[in-house]
């Protein structure tokens with residue numbers, strides 16, 4: 001085993017903060033507990049991350065944290081490996097083939113895979129990653145599962161991105177599905193995967209192509225969150241749609257499509273290739289043992305079991321609708337009017353599909369484009385546009401014929417004048433329902449809604465005096481999108497129900513002591 005020691009720079013920043021299990025556990029994580037993820041840091045994207053190695057308790061995960069979280073101190077990896085230099089044959093022998101079969105030629109060519117090859121897993125190296133790559137201190141990006149670091153090939157010094165995951169079923173699923181699909185030109189490529197163990201903690205180290213344009217959220221924000229032209233959004237959706245079509249054809253749902261998971265190949269718009277990354281929530285249907293068992297043939301399977309796959313995929317379509325909306329307007333379709341990342345009103349508007357196309361940003365947008373968004377944001381997943389429908393739509397297929405100016409505002413190409421003016425406020429439900437006062441509770445006063453006299457009377461007294469709340473700045477979208485997607489993902493993760501006998505819930509204890517609940521029988 002190689003011996004990894006970490007040497008620290010003595011000159012530390014003043015505001016260094018140690019990352020301890022306590023601080024780590026206070027953030028959001030894709031892991032079921034923060035302690036399960038040694039690379040998790042409770043950090044805000046906008047704040048630099050500092051670590052003080054000396055204050056980090058000497059836990060089994062310390063080395064991994066140091067390796068993967070720190071970008072500010074001079075960390076050096078001293079690898080002493082007394083093994084002789086490997087021959088090519090030995091390298092092959094050490095190649096850990098987790099998979100039952102090798103990558104097929106069609107996969108290498110980026111062709112959709114037939115369903116049975118979905119059992120293919122990934123190939124990985126068990127030798128130390130530091131044999132092949134220099135790990136840099138530079139942080140490329142920060143996500144919920146930790147930092148993405150820069151690393152350089154020892155062969156030709158090419159820069160790559162390194163994502164480190166604690167080995168486990170969830171991270172294996174992420175890596176497997178990403179590996180299976182990463183030959184597509186609009187999906188971030190995996191270069192190498194290593195399975196290394198540090199202090200008995202097994203890790204998956206995924207080396208991915210480095211895309212110097214960064215993620216689309218940061219890029220859009222850095223450009224002042226100014227709406228993109230329909231032409232530009234069409235190009236982005238066309239490319240990402242191509243990746244989604246590839247995934248859906250392989251029966252895989254990404255389930256986390258958002259601006260920060262779209263990575264740009266270059267800083268320039270010209271010739272930029274947009275790629276989908278982060279397969280942390282990607283899912284393909286497991287073999288459905290319930291349906292295969294004699295007691296539950298497909299004849300008797302409930303609709304939610306039969307259509308679950310479809311729901312998962314349609315969740316991607318909803319996300320594409322949100323991405324389109326944001327890029328065309330500079331703000332999200334659903335947001336809390338109280339500046340919160342999420343609110344009950346916002347949740348209701350998402351579930352009932354209530355959002356607006358305010359005049360300022362939307363009047364010059366083509367009616368057909370708004371229709372595409374409407375069909376993507378339908379609340380009924382079975383009625384939502386499929387990826388094949390979207391890719392055939394005029395918005396995608398008619399792109400090359402459009403010559404909109406960059407802001408698109410005075411193009412004269414809007415076809416709204418020829419079609420009936422769309423309602424200013426749109427419901428993505430099946431039919432336009434009568435407005436529900438609770439749903440409208442924190443609706444902007446500028447929105448006009450079809451409502452009955454009774455509802456109108458109820459609403460007018462309490463809503464139209466509110467000051468207009470501006471749509472939130474885009475960085476809060478990440479959180480909103482995460483919450484919205486959490487709501488939409490079906491069959492997501494195992495749900496643990498605590499035993500009432502052992503529950504330490506205070507409310508339960510109080511109710512028991514107040515005799516509101518019958519004592520549990522032993």
Ligand SMILES: Nc1ncnc2c1ncn2[C@@H]1O[C@H](COP(=O)(O)OP(=O)(O)OP(=O)(O)O)[C@@H](O)[C@H]1O
Pocket residue numbers: 030140141142143144145146147148161163188208209210211212214215260261263277278280
């Ligand atoms: N290949 C890459 N090239 C350039 N930047 C990248 C690359 N991969 C990731 N990033 C940057 O790192 C950020 C986090 O990456 P990623 O989404 O893979 O991590 P995560 O922890 O799974 O995030 P999430 O919060 O979405 O779950 C991205 O938003 C992007 O800014």
